[in-house]
Each structure stands twice: as C-alpha cells, then as structure tokens.
Amino acid sequence: MKQEDYLKRNNKIPLLLLPGTLCNEKLWEHQMSYLADIASITVGDLTQNNTIEGMASNVLDKAPERFALAGLSLGGMVAIEIMRQAPERVMRLALLDTNPRSPTDVQIETWLKFIQISKEGNFTSVTKDYLMPGLIRRANQDTSLVQKVINMAEEVGADAMERQMTALMYRPDAFEVLPTISCFVSVMVGEEDSVCPVAMSNEIVHQIPNSELTVIKNAGHLSSLDNPLEVSRKLKVWLLKN
Template structure:
C-alpha cells in the first residue's frame, strides 16, 4: 500500500503550491493537502491536522507549513513516518518580527491586503529572476486572494505564537528532508544547516536559483527530492 503523504503549504498559499508534487508523486504515495488557515496558534493548527489525518503518514511542510509540521511531530511523533521541512524556521519569533506582523495585521484591517501581497510579500518570496514570470506571480496572487485577509490575520497570529522548536527537533528519529532555496531571504540556508546538524537521519538540499517558494519555483527539483525521501 502507498504511504499517506500530507503536504502543508505556507502563509497565503493553497494546494497550488504543491501542484507539481501532487501530480508527480501519486504513484509512490497518497498525497493530500492540509491548508493551515484555521486556528490562531501553531499548536491549534497541528491539532486540527491530527484530528483528520490518517493514523500514520509522511509529512512535508513549507514555511508556515514546516513550522506546523514541527509541532505535529512534537505532539504525535508516533504517527509520523517521515518528515520534510522546506524553507522553514525552527526558531521562535524575534521581537522585530512580532512588531512587523502587528503592523501587517493593522494594514489588513485598513483594507491594504492587496498592497501587502504586491509590495511586501512578492518581492521577498521568489527569486529576483522570477519577478516578471507572470504565470508564477499570478498563481501566488491568486492563492493569496483565495486564502484571503481574514485567514491571513489568523496565520500571522499563529506564527506569532510559535515556540522555539530546536530542542524538539533533536528527538526526531524518522527520515527527514531539509530543503531550501539558496537565495531564500525569509528562511535562509543557515537555518536548515543548523536543523540538519540536530536531526539524525536528515538530508539537506540547497537549490540554486531559488528563493522561498521552492515547490513552485523549482518544482522538478523539489519533486525529485521528495521522491527520493519517500522511497528511502
């Protein structure tokens, strides 16, 4: 029987973040997407995933999805067969980040959601060479609009509650993939190198010409890495 695979997208992203993986990993796994757009804490998002998840499953998350995946692994390690953290951050929030997220929440409440997506998120999410890639940028905009401002506020509130996961990562005993874009400014490679040093049975991949949204910036390479991880 094929292994269940749960894929968790990042902030303001939906199943389209994993479109290439959903299509091209279905012969080795049963992939499904859990969108973290309910609950205003990382702990609650993990609880909601576990409530409806299969008894045992492989788990991959990108950015916010990776943070939720770390919490799932902390809450129910016996249910997770393997882990993949893409473009993720194991640290708790910094004071400057909390201030920034409060400012973003205030902007959303003032009706500036589209300005945030266009001028604060897009420039930081994808590689500079892809900023004029209309199919890519339009997908990111469309995902953000589908998730919407209300869920965005919940996601910002949730990430503000995240706990430092570095100690809990040391307890992971299942095969773990760490993947990041070389030019990721949001969750840069040194964070993943640190996680790789803490997690036994981990494998680190750094993708060239890639920033924060690896699964759609470099879909073929990301799918290949996940395939190898699933077939270990």
C-alpha cells in the same frame, strides 16, 4: 517496514503536505502530480487556527493513521509541532524553507503592520507590495508565478492571514523538538531564500540526528513553485528512501 514493501502492500504512501503562510494546495501542484504514482496525497488546512499547536491538532484530526509529512515555511513549523504531538504517526519528515528560530521583535512588528494594512482594506498589498520580493527569486519576478502567488493569497483571505500571523508571533520553540525526532528527515531550502536562508536549514540538520540537507538551486522561499521539478524529484527520493 521498507518503503518498497509498503508500496507493495498498500499501493501508495500516504503523504500529507502543509503549505506556507497565505498559501494553499496550489503551492504543491507540481509535487501532487509528480508523486501521484507512489503517494496518496492530502493537503492540510492551516487557515482555521491562530496557534501552531491548534493547527497541528486540527491537521492530525483529519490525517491518516500513519503518513509521510512535508511542510514548507509555516507548514514546516506546524510539521515540527506535529512531531511534538504525535511523532509515532509520522513515517518520515521533510522540512522545506523552514525557520526553527523564535520570532524577532522586528518580525512581530512587521506582522502587526501587515494585519493593520489588511484591516484598512489593503489586504492584496501585503503580498503584492511587501512579501513578494522575498517569496520568489528575482529571475522569476516577472513571470505568471507572481500572479499565482497573489491569487493564492486572495483565496486564503485576510481573516486567515491574521490567524496565521498571530500563530507565527506566538509559535513554540522548535529547538525543544528537533533533537527528539527519530524518523528520517529531509531538509530542503531554496539557494536564494532570503526569508529562511540556508543557515537556518543548517541549524535544523545539526539538531536532528537522522537528517540531510538539500539546497535547491534556482529557487527562493517558495521553492516548490520556484523550481518545482527539482523539489518534486527530491521529494520522490525522500519518499522512497529506505
């Protein structure tokens, strides 16, 4: 069914958004407002499970029967797992700032370090002192955006962080799934993303037959916050593409 026909019949496209590690619905605030005229939007909860498979299953249990799906970073990894578990339910897919590779030993050591820092009572330090330089592009580091990211992390909390980082350590192989995806896929990445750089998104596009890459200028890893208007515009194009 063409998107225009879907809109005429159903008024709005069901859209499921999945946030990244230590993020919640505030990661998508601009997009939720900008797309509200064409999309019925829900934000999945990725805080309750300690495996990517469990997160995907939990999201699917609460999701509409069929939906468009967009995920950023951890959310992108869960979105790929949803494509493994229930591809027939996804109308189209958007992967933002997503790492398709297996975790490295250095990454696992870093996540274990963050969990230990949190257990020692310094949870806020993980985002503020360690993660922040990689989340927001340098030009935005002195803005209220930094505090917004810290506030999100506080709302998600230490226990959920431990579950999320455990899930990242043992995540399944995305490269098994990518070539099997048949729906249209928009792959987006912040031009200044140092956590999941452009090369990783290129790898995804090369593996998915019906996909295209968009590099978001003036954006780092949390591209939906760093350059929200551009991400919102690209998502609208993606949602309406036939």
